Amino acid sequence: MASELSNAAIAEALEELGDLYELDGAIVHRVVAYRTGARAVREAPVSVAGLAREGRAVELSGVGATLQEKILALLHTGTIPAAEKLRARIPPGLIELTRLPGLGPKRARLLHSELGIESLAALREAALAGRLRTVRGLGAKFEEGVLSSLERGVAERRAPRLLLPKALALGEALADGLIERGGAGTQVLVAGSARRLADSVKDLDLVAVTTKPTTLARSLAKLPEIESVPSAGRAGAKATTHSGVSVDLRIAKPAQLGNLLQHFTGSGKHNAALREAAVRRGLHVSEYGVLDDATGTTRTCASEADVYALLGLAYIEPELRESRGELGAAATGAIPELIETADLRGDLHCHTVASDGRDTIEQMALAARELGYEYLAITDHSASHGFGDDVSPDQLRRQIELVREADAQIDGIKLLAGSEVNILPDGSLDYEDELLAQLDWVIASVHTAFSMGERAMTERMIAAIEHPLVDAIGHPTGRKIDRRAPYALDVGAVIEAAARTGTMLEINANPDRRDLNDIHARAAARAGVSILIDSDAHGVERLSEIRWGVATARRAWLSADDVANTRSWEEFARMRKRTRASTDT
DNA sequence: GCCGTTTTCGGCCCGACTGTTTTCAGTCG
Numbered sequence: 001m002a003s004e005l006s007n008a009a010i011a012e013a014l015e016e017l018g019d020l021y022e023l024d025g026a027i028v029h030r031v032v033a034y035r036t037g038a039r040a041v042r043e044a045p046v047s048v049a050g051l052a053r054e055g056r057a058v059e060l061s062g063v064g065a066t067l068q069e070k071i072l073a074l075l076h077t078g079t080i081p082a083a084e085k086l087r088a089r090i091p092p093g094l095i096e097l098t099r100l101p102g103l104g105p106k107r108a109r110l111l112h113s114e115l116g117i118e119s120l121a122a123l124r125e126a127a128l129a130g131r132l133r134t135v136r137g138l139g140a141k142f143e144e145g146v147l148s149s150l151e152r153g154v155a156e157r158r159a160p161r162l163l164l165p166k167a168l169a170l171g172e173a174l175a176d177g178l179i180e181r182g183g184a185g186t187q188v189l190v191a192g193s194a195r196r197l198a199d200s201v202k203d204l205d206l207v208a209v210t211t212k213p214t215t216l217a218r219s220l221a222k223l224p225e226i227e228s229v230p231s232a233g234r235a236g237a238k239a240t241t242h243s244g245v246s247v248d249l250r251i252a253k254p255a256q257l258g259n260l261l262q263h264f265t266g267s268g269k270h271n272a273a274l275r276e277a278a279v280r281r282g283l284h285v286s287e288y289g290v291l292d293d294a295t296g297t298t299r300t301c302a303s304e305a306d307v308y309a310l311l312g313l314a315y316i317e318p319e320l321r322e323s324r325g326e327l328g329a330a331a332t333g334a335i336p337e338l339i340e341t342a343d344l345r346g347d348l349h350c351h352t353v354a355s356d357g358r359d360t361i362e363q364m365a366l367a368a369r370e371l372g373y374e375y376l377a378i379t380d381h382s383a384s385h386g387f388g389d390d391v392s393p394d395q396l397r398r399q400i401e402l403v404r405e406a407d408a409q410i411d412g413i414k415l416l417a418g419s420e421v422n423i424l425p426d427g428s429l430d431y432e433d434e435l436l437a438q439l440d441w442v443i444a445s446v447h448t449a450f451s452m453g454e455r456a457m458t459e460r461m462i463a464a465i466e467h468p469l470v471d472a473i474g475h476p477t478g479r480k481i482d483r484r485a486p487y488a489l490d491v492g493a494v495i496e497a498a499a500r501t502g503t504m505l506e507i508n509a510n511p512d513r514r515d516l517n518d519i520h521a522r523a524a525a526r527a528g529v530s531i532l533i534d535s536d537a538h539g540v541e542r543l544s545e546i547r548w549g550v551a552t553a554r555r556a557w558l559s560a561d562d563v564a565n566t567r568s569w570e571e572f573a574r575m576r577k578r579t580r581a582s583t584d585t
Numbered sequence: 586g587c588c589g590t591t592t593t594c595g596g597c598c599c600g601a602c603t604g605t606t607t608t609c610a611g612t613c614g
């Protein structure tokens with residue numbers, strides 16, 4: 001387990017090289033190749049540095065011999081020679097210029113060659129002096145646009161992203177409002193990354209069918225969530241909410257709903273790959289229909305399934321549309337039947353008033369039973385949680401009794417006495433084995449010392465995985481979506497250890513976490529790891545947040561069979577490491 | 586630079602919008 005460059009660091013270097021080539025005037029396909037390669041590296045479930053050293057990075061789709069060579073140079077010398085050469089020629093400030101809307105690589109090059117501009121400060125100065133409009137191809141409007149963007153600080157400000165629950169709630173509120181005002185037969189659907197159940201979204205896409213398109217587009221402005229509607233017409237409207245979220249409403253003819261919904265659900269990469277594959281069959285896909293070269297006619301589709309069928313593909317669920325192999329699978333009938341929330345029969349991670357939860361064992365049990373669960377593990381934090389809500393060994397012994405009593409009193413659901421045990425920095429746990437052995441279920445998590453190095457953190461995690469009384473690892477990477485990076489961890493090594501020891505890995509369904517993420521969960525399941533989906537609920541109303549974990553599981557291509565807690569209690573009980581250990585011998 | 590149920594070379598999605606232009610280039614999603 002050598003500690004070397006992370007996939008993220010390699011991907012960043014390839015991205016930068018792509019940016020530099022673009023500013024150098026390379027053909028767009030070459031630039032796209034670097035960006036595709038960077039994405040393949042970032043999403044690889046194993047260490048790409050390791051792969052490259054074995055000459056196997058070329059196995060990643062989008063990485064060829066040239067990129068592998070550049071990755072190796074980066075590993076050996078800390079830099080890529082081609083990037084060094086380009087950096088000597090292209091001022092670093094030019095990349096900054098392309099952050100302004102309407103200013104891409106071509107214009108950045110033009111401004112550099114014509115006016116010698118190499119920074120945002122120089123750009124501002126030239127715009128104030130009225131020199132931008134003197135460049136052939138640029139004019140007064142462009143100059144005004146640049147100044148206004150600079151005034152608003154567009155280049156520095158990162159657009160806020162909405163976590164999925166908020167995005168869907170907003171999308172559904174807008175859809176309901178439009179349906180109410182659109183009259184009979186109006187249909188409004190949430191599309192875009194929200195429909196694909198991504199971790200977070202940048203803006204909202206709505207697709208509608210109505211008999212009165214102009215009226216519907218104008219009625220968007222009347223919704224309480226909407227602040228402004230800069231444009232509205234028969235085809236749709238663009239708007240901004242009071243919270244600053246961009247909303248794009250597109251209106252389809254019923255016969256074209258499938259085409260438009262498919263297009264606006266994306267992802268962009270899925271659509272690009274879909275269209276490239278279609279072109280090889282003489283078909284041209286757009287949001288309006290599918291043009292057939294052979295007949296010269298355009299076919300429209302009322303449903304998305306029809307669009308995929310026209311291309312010879314099985315229907316692809318929105319969650320899979322990320323250009324991660326779904327087109328090949330749809331062509332060969334290999335799209336899995338994705339897990340649904342109703343498949344889950346138990347929740348193995350929740351908290352009560354014994355630690356930092358808000359409700360009692362009984363309240364959690366009744367709420368879980370109401371959701372249709374057959375079993376629930378009570379897993380309060382362990383002794384050293386450190387937020388004043390720790391459970392001492394004696395308190396845990398008492399808690400075990402309380403869970404047993406509740407289990408005896410409450411019918412229709414099996415209650416497990418468990419704990420979410422801290423993994424200490426050295427990989428040990430903070431209860432004695434004698435006490436852990438009295439529990440029905442142990443999930444181990446990292447809650448402290450996030451900033452240790454990758455090697456130490458990976459060893460820490462693997463030590464916990466190898467502990468015979470640890471059934472599962474909770475929120476394995478510690479990330480908080482858009483807020484906190486995962487801790488440095490060799491996830492490939494963690495997956496290997498989990499598969500080897502029969503330790504389950506959790507998809508924590510808290511919508512701030514969704515950890516494991518979709519890519520890691522897919523890799524873990526492929527490696528033979530049993531996946532768990534848990535709510536980590538700290539109150540009865542949060543148990544239903546399990547749906548966000550299911551969303552991640554679906555994006556990870558998981559079917560019910562890949563997820564341990566879709567099993568009955570009898571089957572699940574046998575899958576626990578402690579039971580396997582005693583029956584395997 | 587990558588890639589192949591037409592190819593190891595010659596392709597590499599599609600359309601809207603904008604601003605600058607007399608037919609289009611650049612940018613964006």
